[in-house]
Amino acid sequence: MRVTAADLVDSVAEAKLKVAAVRYKVESEVRSTAEKFKSRVSEARAKLGDEARFIKSWIDDPLRTGSVTPSSPALARRMASFVDPEQPGPVIEIGPGTGPVTEALIERGIDEARLILVEYSPEFCELLRRRFPRATVVQGDAYALSTTLEGHLNEKAIALVSSLPLFNRPPATRTALAREAFPLLVPGAPFIQFTYSVISPIPRKGSGLKALVSDWVLRNIPPARVWVYRQIS
Known part of the structure; x- marks a missing residue:
C-alpha cells in the first residue's frame, strides 16, 4: 500500500488532535482535583478557625460560651x-456562636x-454578619430577650432555637428565659434547646410547658x- 505525503500529513494532524485531547483531559482533571483540594483546605481552615474562636470565647467567658x-x-x-x-414568619436563634445551626x-x-x-x-x-449578610444580627443579652429584640422583631416568630448553655444558669433564670420567650412566639411555636445532660434544661414543674426529647446525637462532642x-x- 502506497503512503502519500498527504496521508502522512493527515496522520500527524490526527495524532496531534489526540494528544491535545488527552492533554486537555489531564489538565481538566488536575484543575478539578486542585479546586477540590483548595475547597477542602478552605473548609478545614474555617472549621479550625471556628473552633479556635470558641476556645478563646470559652476561656474569656465560660459562663456564656459553655462549650469549647x-x-x-x-x-x-x-x-x-x-x-x-x-x-411564614421570622425565626429567632439565640446563642448562634459561629453559625452552625444558622x-x-x-x-x-x-x-x-x-x-x-x-x-x-x-x-x-461580626463573623455572623459576614457569613449571613441577609440575616438580622442583634448583639445583646438573650436572657433579656424582650428588651434585646426591641425594634428588631416586627411580628411573632414561628420558632425559637437556642444553643445557650442553660445549665450554666440557675433554674430560676432558665424558667424566666422561657417565660419571656413564649410571648414572642406564635401559639404552638417550638422553643428548641439542645443539652448534653439527661434531664430537661428548662425546669418542667409548674412551667406550663409540654416537651418532647430527641434521641442522642452521637456525632457531636460530647453527645x-x-x-x-x-x-x-
Whole structure:
C-alpha cells in the first residue's frame, strides 16, 4: 500500500488532535482535583478557625460560651428539623456562636432574611454578619430577650432555637428565659434547646410547658439531645 505525503500529513494532524485531547483531559482533571483540594483546605481552615474562636470565647467567658467546640452539623440539622420552613414568619436563634445551626436552618429551607440572630459576643456578631449578610444580627443579652429584640422583631416568630448553655444558669433564670420567650412566639411555636445532660434544661414543674426529647446525637462532642418545648394550650 502506497503512503502519500498527504496521508502522512493527515496522520500527524490526527495524532496531534489526540494528544491535545488527552492533554486537555489531564489538565481538566488536575484543575478539578486542585479546586477540590483548595475547597477542602478552605473548609478545614474555617472549621479550625471556628473552633479556635470558641476556645478563646470559652476561656474569656465560660459562663456564656459553655462549650469549647461549635455544635456539629449532625446536631445542628437535628435542631433545625423541628422548624417548619413552610410556616411564614421570622425565626429567632439565640446563642448562634459561629453559625452552625444558622446554616442548618437555611439548608432546611428557612430564608436567611427570616432569621433573627441574638448573640452576646461582639466577635461572633461580626463573623455572623459576614457569613449571613441577609440575616438580622442583634448583639445583646438573650436572657433579656424582650428588651434585646426591641425594634428588631416586627411580628411573632414561628420558632425559637437556642444553643445557650442553660445549665450554666440557675433554674430560676432558665424558667424566666422561657417565660419571656413564649410571648414572642406564635401559639404552638417550638422553643428548641439542645443539652448534653439527661434531664430537661428548662425546669418542667409548674412551667406550663409540654416537651418532647430527641434521641442522642452521637456525632457531636460530647453527645447531645434536643428538647422541644411548647406551651400547653
